[in-house]
Amino acid sequence: MSIPLLLEIGVEEIPDWMLVPALNQLQDTFQTLLDQQALGGRVSSVDATPRRLVLKAEGLLDRQADTEELLFGPPKSAGAGAANGFAKKMGTTVDQLGVESTAKGEYFSFKKKTQGQPTAAILSRELPSLILRIQWPKTMYWNGKGTEHFIRPIRWLVALLGENVVPFEIAGVKSGKTSTGHRLLGKASFPVTIADFDQQLRANGVILCAGERQHKIETEIQTLLEGRGLHLQRDPDLLHTLVYITEFPSVILGEFDRQYLELPKEVLVTVMKHHQKYFSVVDAEGNLAPNFIAVMNTSGDPEGLVRQGNESVLRSRFNDARFFWRNDLKRKLEDRLEDLKNVTFQAKLGSYFEKTLRTVALVKTLGGDEGAARAALLAKCDLPTDMVKEFTDLQGIMGGQYAKAQGEPEPVWRAIYDHYKPLSMEDSIPATTQGRLVALADKLDTLRECFQVDMIPSGSKDPFALRRAAQGAVRIAVEGKLNVTLDDGSPQLREFLRDRIEYYFRDVRNFKYDEVRACMAAGWEDLPDLEARLRRVQAIRPTTDFEPLAASFKRIKNILKQADFKSAGNINAALLEAGPEKDLWDEHRQTKSQPLETRIAAMRPRIDLFFDKVLVNAPDAAIRTNRLTLLNNLLTEFSTIADFSEIVTEKGS
Amino acid sequence: MTALTFQEMIFRLKHYWANRGCIITEPYDMELGAGTMSPETFLRVLGPEPYRVAYVQPSRRPADGRYGENPKRLYKHQQLQVILKPSPADVLDQYLGSLEAIGIDLRKHDIKFEEDNWEAPTLGAWGIGWQVMLDGLEITQFTYFQQCGGIDLDLVPAEITYGMERLASFLQNKDSLYDVEWTKGVLYKEVRFKDEQQSSVYNFELASVDMLWELFKLHEAECRRLLDMYEKYEDKARFPVLPAYEQVLKCSNTFNLLDARGAISVTERVGVIGRVRRLAVGVAQLWAAQSGVAAA
Numbered sequence: 001m002s003i004p005l006l007l008e009i010g011v012e013e014i015p016d017w018m019l020v021p022a023l024n025q026l027q028d029t030f031q032t033l034l035d036q037q038a039l040g041g042r043v044s045s046v047d048a049t050p051r052r053l054v055l056k057a058e059g060l061l062d063r064q065a066d067t068e069e070l071l072f073g074p075p076k077s078a079g080a081g082a083a084n085g086f087a088k089k090m091g092t093t094v095d096q097l098g099v100e101s102t103a104k105g106e107y108f109s110f111k112k113k114t115q116g117q118p119t120a121a122i123l124s125r126e127l128p129s130l131i132l133r134i135q136w137p138k139t140m141y142w143n144g145k146g147t148e149h150f151i152r153p154i155r156w157l158v159a160l161l162g163e164n165v166v167p168f169e170i171a172g173v174k175s176g177k178t179s180t181g182h183r184l185l186g187k188a189s190f191p192v193t194i195a196d197f198d199q200q201l202r203a204n205g206v207i208l209c210a211g212e213r214q215h216k217i218e219t220e221i222q223t224l225l226e227g228r229g230l231h232l233q234r235d236p237d238l239l240h241t242l243v244y245i246t247e248f249p250s251v252i253l254g255e256f257d258r259q260y261l262e263l264p265k266e267v268l269v270t271v272m273k274h275h276q277k278y279f280s281v282v283d284a285e286g287n288l289a290p291n292f293i294a295v296m297n298t299s300g301d302p303e304g305l306v307r308q309g310n311e312s313v314l315r316s317r318f319n320d321a322r323f324f325w326r327n328d329l330k331r332k333l334e335d336r337l338e339d340l341k342n343v344t345f346q347a348k349l350g351s352y353f354e355k356t357l358r359t360v361a362l363v364k365t366l367g368g369d370e371g372a373a374r375a376a377l378l379a380k381c382d383l384p385t386d387m388v389k390e391f392t393d394l395q396g397i398m399g400g401q402y403a404k405a406q407g408e409p410e411p412v413w414r415a416i417y418d419h420y421k422p423l424s425m426e427d428s429i430p431a432t433t434q435g436r437l438v439a440l441a442d443k444l445d446t447l448r449e450c451f452q453v454d455m456i457p458s459g460s461k462d463p464f465a466l467r468r469a470a471q472g473a474v475r476i477a478v479e480g481k482l483n484v485t486l487d488d489g490s491p492q493l494r495e496f497l498r499d500r501i502e503y504y505f506r507d508v509r510n511f512k513y514d515e516v517r518a519c520m521a522a523g524w525e526d527l528p529d530l531e532a533r534l535r536r537v538q539a540i541r542p543t544t545d546f547e548p549l550a551a552s553f554k555r556i557k558n559i560l561k562q563a564d565f566k567s568a569g570n571i572n573a574a575l576l577e578a579g580p581e582k583d584l585w586d587e588h589r590q591t592k593s594q595p596l597e598t599r600i601a602a603m604r605p606r607i608d609l610f611f612d613k614v615l616v617n618a619p620d621a622a623i624r625t626n627r628l629t630l631l632n633n634l635l636t637e638f639s640t641i642a643d644f645s646e647i648v649t650e651k652g653s
Numbered sequence: 654m655t656a657l658t659f660q661e662m663i664f665r666l667k668h669y670w671a672n673r674g675c676i677i678t679e680p681y682d683m684e685l686g687a688g689t690m691s692p693e694t695f696l697r698v699l700g701p702e703p704y705r706v707a708y709v710q711p712s713r714r715p716a717d718g719r720y721g722e723n724p725k726r727l728y729k730h731q732q733l734q735v736i737l738k739p740s741p742a743d744v745l746d747q748y749l750g751s752l753e754a755i756g757i758d759l760r761k762h763d764i765k766f767e768e769d770n771w772e773a774p775t776l777g778a779w780g781i782g783w784q785v786m787l788d789g790l791e792i793t794q795f796t797y798f799q800q801c802g803g804i805d806l807d808l809v810p811a812e813i814t815y816g817m818e819r820l821a822s823f824l825q826n827k828d829s830l831y832d833v834e835w836t837k838g839v840l841y842k843e844v845r846f847k848d849e850q851q852s853s854v855y856n857f858e859l860a861s862v863d864m865l866w867e868l869f870k871l872h873e874a875e876c877r878r879l880l881d882m883y884e885k886y887e888d889k890a891r892f893p894v895l896p897a898y899e900q901v902l903k904c905s906n907t908f909n910l911l912d913a914r915g916a917i918s919v920t921e922r923v924g925v926i927g928r929v930r931r932l933a934v935g936v937a938q939l940w941a942a943q944s945g946v947a948a949a
Binding site: 012013015016050138140141142143144145152153155183184188245246276294296297298301302303305306308309310312313314315316319320323342 | 723724725739740742745746749759760761762763764765766767768770780781783787788789790797799805806807808809823826828918
């Protein structure tokens with residue numbers, strides 16, 4: 001028997017961003033249940049709309065297989081009393097026991113048969129807790145104190161094993177074979193089977209498959225824009241949201257008055273995206289067009305009412321934004337510095353005014369010019385503007401726009417504009433040197449100050465996004481080629497930064513972990529230099545002589561360690577033995593000024609030969625010290641690029 | 654069909670919910686920031702007794718005032734507040750039915766329920782829910798209450814809060830709230846403009862900060878005094894918990910005025926909110942205790 005299964009959890013509207021993680025959990029836990037209970041079968045698909053989580057599985061058995069287990073009792077020699085006891089324990093009688101011969105002698109035994117349970121019974125028992133175990137960011141109860149928690153109230157349940165309902169109950173809702181359609185396009189109740197489930201949903205205004213909803217949105221956008229010289233501003237995050245906030249998406253194209261294009265385009269785009277969930281549209285030259293694309297959760301807008309409604313809402317939002325823009329411009333950014341005294345940076349760390357003064361000083365220390373210092377002074381002055389209070393995502397960007405409109409020179413307004421960058425690993429670093437210095441100083445100040453008052457990220461807790469700040473600082477220093485000191489001497493911050501640097505080069509830049517460790521062991525204060533050394537090591541790594549040489553360095557390091565060698569005195573050339581030892585010394589001396597890359601090939605055979613023929617641990621103390629000094633010199637010279645003993649070679653250590 | 658006037662819309666909604674078992678009350682006769690703050694919601698959601706009520710509550714938000722010059726923002730807007738305790742299983746369908754009842758043909762519009770959890774730190778209250786978007790316009794806040802006054806609720810009420818001016822401007826297709834027809838031949842601005850203008854002048858420019866702080870402290874002290882008396886008060890059933898709550902409402906409104914006046918720095922803000930919250934939580938606990946329900 002191979003039976004299909006359908007599970008639909010009907011819920012009131014679930015937040016879009018929680019659906020995919022929930023489906024993944026459902027798939028995993030259900031597959032685990034099938035495996036652990038030996039029910040056969042596998043999950044064939046999971047799907048979700050805002051109102052339903054759906055899981056389908058195939059190939060289930062109708063019941064678990066019967067099992068047989070051979071259990072051993074007391075030795076036969078223990079007699080009838082022991083046999084009786086064993087039989088009782090097994091829930092049987094003595095005549096049902098067997099005798100097995102083993103190497104240790106004969107033992108009473110019993111074949112215990114367990115009958116497999118029906119799949120439906122197991123699912124009935126397990127499904128309620130499996131469903132309620134789905135982890136959500138925040139849950140609610142709806143039937144009164146002490147009742148079940150879920151993301152939103154559960155309103156119906158479909159659970160079919162073949163043609164039969166798997167009976168169970170959650171929060172007063174009984175499982176059945178009746179589903180619910182789209183709130184406006186479908187029936188409130190209709191019967192389904194496993195075979196016709198998708199079609200029944202479709203007939204009731206629900207496209208179950210997220211991929212299909214996405215395809216519908218994309219095709220309709222394409223059709224609407226075609227022939228108008230307009231192009232969609234792609235936005236995968238927004239698309240994902242719209243796919244999971246609809247059961248039956250349809251697309252409309254709306255317009256707004258050109259007069260609003262006087263506003264910075266970032267403002268218009270933010271209003272459209274974050275407040276209204278609209279895509280923006282550009283013309284052939286890439287300029288923002290006075291149009292927007294909205295996605296409805298219904299089949300169409302034949303009378304244009306939905307379009308008009310959305311246009312009217314957008315108009316009033318843009319009016320608000322224009323009011324803020326014009327009003328904010330009446331006051332110079334610089335005059336708002338005073339206001340920053342009332343804007344808390346962090347309760348323990350004072351106001352943004354104090355942060356600003358520190359950042360300006362830090363920018364100067366980092367070598368910033370007047371423009372950078374000016375930008376640092378004005379960078380936070382947009383926080384008390386009405387626009388940023390309303391649209392917090394625009395912090396920095398608005399500061400830059402206001403600075404530009406108020407006549408600050410380009411290096412200044414650009415630096416303000418960019419100073420929150422990079423916001424993510426994908427985001428670029430600020431475009432100008434001034435921008436980089438202000439962004440770096442802002443992040444370093446946050447890091448240093450937070451570490452000073454012990455607000456240090458631990459585990460998944462990082463309320464002040466210090467990891468992101470540190471990662472941003474590292475990227476700006478490396479990619480912006482800034483040789484600056486990131487830490488302020490605090491050991492904890494140093495350790496924290498070290499981790500971020502290692503992570504960046506290893507996981508983001510894909511350098512091999514041992515190369516990163518080797519190069520960082522030779523110093524990581526100057527990040528552009530660290531990057532340059534990594535590139536060199538990466539380049540010479542595949543050459544034939546490199547890894548054997550690295551192995552030799554490991555050997556040298558061990559020898560020096562065992563000898564507890566400290567001195568760094570000069571080589572006494574007279575004590576050098578002619579042959580391999582002298583040759584190594586000569587090679588080293590003569591090529592000292594050459595780059596590592598050209599020295600490796602000649603150096604490797606000399607070192608090999610040295611270890612082959614020369615006894616470092618010579619009986620004569622002077623000769624021994626001289627040889628150790630030679631090795632130490634070699635090690636020190638080469639270690640300015642990387643600690644090669646950290647390189648993992650094929651031979652192992 | 655011609656669109657309903659502002660007042661007709663209110664009549665219809667009151668009727669709709671009256672037919673579904675709601676008590677219809679007049680607004681609470683004090684300054685409130687939202688319909689939620691009325692004792693009809695804040696205190697009634699506590700305890701194990703079912704309750705259904707609907708009322709229109711003028712809601713004062715001094716900082717939102719715009720001198721009557723912004724077509725979408727008001728100092729005092731009106732909320733139609735519905736409490737269904739406990740919430741019925743078809744509550745969302747009932748809600749959609751109420752939109753049909755005021756003449757919205759939902760098949761011609763786009764309706765979405767977007768995540769929007771509600772939290773009122775000054776009341777120790779929070780809930781889970783949505784903002785209801787009609788053609789991109791937020792017309793309703795829908796909340797399943799979870800806690801009030803820091804207490805887990807015995808029954809989970811559904812709270813439906815309609816923004817009446819917005820809904821009317823949608824129905825009548827008006828860009829400005831002031832152009833909404835209140836009743837035949839009378840516009841919203843004729844009824845409410847002066848109130849908006851003069852209250853903005855007072856709230857932003859003329860209100861005496863010293864006096865407001867003084868009032869805040871007086872109401873706070875009176876509330877605290879009452880709360881402290883409860884334990885030794887003999888006849889618990891008669892103890893004035895409701896009047897104590899009215900002192901909290903006075904504090905809350907005074908706080909909002911101080912805030913609009915720019916008299917509370919960001920740093921101070923958290924502290925003052927905490928003071929109001931402690932009073933509100935204290936009252937909620939007394940209410941629960943008085944109703945014979947052990948406060949959690």
